[in-house]
Amino acid sequence: xxxxxxxxxxxSVPEGENLVLNCSFTDSAIYNxxxxxxxxxxxxxxxxxxxxxxxxxxxxxLNASLDKSSGRSTLYIAASQPGxxxxxxxxxxxxxxxxxxxxxxxxxxxxx
Amino acid sequence: xxxxxxxxxxxxxxxGKYVELRCDPISGHTALYWYRQSLGQGPEFxxxxxxxxxxxxxxxxxxxxxxxxxxxxxxxxxxxxxxxxDSAVYLCASSLNQDNEQFFGPGTRLTVL
Numbered sequence: 001x002x003x004x005x006x007x008x009x010x011x012s013v014p015e016g017e018n019l020v021l022n023c024s025f026t027d028s029a030i031y032n033x034x035x036x037x038x039x040x041x042x043x044x045x046x047x048x049x050x051x052x053x054x055x056x057x058x059x060x061x062l063n064a065s066l067d068k069s070s071g072r073s074t075l076y077i078a079a080s081q082p083g084x085x086x087x088x089x090x091x092x093x094x095x096x097x098x099x100x101x102x103x104x105x106x107x108x109x110x111x112x
Numbered sequence: 113x114x115x116x117x118x119x120x121x122x123x124x125x126x127x128g129k130y131v132e133l134r135c136d137p138i139s140g141h142t143a144l145y146w147y148r149q150s151l152g153q154g155p156e157f158x159x160x161x162x163x164x165x166x167x168x169x170x171x172x173x174x175x176x177x178x179x180x181x182x183x184x185x186x187x188x189x190x191x192x193x194x195x196x197x198d199s200a201v202y203l204c205a206s207s208l209n210q211d212n213e214q215f216f217g218p219g220t221r222l223t224v225l
Binding site for chain 1: 155
């Protein structure tokens with residue numbers, strides 16, 4: 001059974017710092033990996049999608065990498081801002097691409 | 113519409129009652145997914161539709177849960193004989209096809225008293 005783990009569970013940083021969020025998964029037979037952001041009481045906002053054949057994706061200050069063989073992904077956030085404060089969720093698709101399996105998330109707090 | 117919409121945003125019901133939750137996906141998206149999120153947890157998969165058919169319902173917890181998508185667009189998640197343990201946020205997502213990026217709605221918060 002696929003399990004997704006996100007470390008750390010919570011992270012506090014001052015504004016301007018670069019930071020890395022980690023995601024690991026137990027079964028490398030994934031179709032793709034997606035990173036989301038969730039603000040309190042809100043739905044999920046898609047940040048980046050990495051197909052299983054890709055190694056990384058970039059969007060603005062965000063860069064996500066995927067190492068399928070080792071079962072790991074990282075989300076790099078450059079020059080963090082208070083508006084980046086949210087919970088970040090990592091999700092991997094099952095091999096058929098019919099479902100996402102989520103980690104519990106990393107709650108990020110960026111102080112000004 | 114511009115994004116995935118869900119109604120109602122909040123639903124409070126009594127134990128044993130029947131509830132329906134609605135999802136309007138992004139126009140043109142053939143794939144639709146339902147998830148359930150409990151406090152402090154990541155969303156858990158319930159069911160996936162490709163067009164009108166439920167292609168994967170392996171996440172439905174029991175036979176009190178049922179979902180339909182009769183015309184391949186709007187979907188309704190139906191819960192019979194609700195239990196307090198059903199209380200959660202129910203999230204709907206859609207994607208262009210099954211292996212594409214999923215876009216989520218704001219969710220319906222269900223509270224069973």
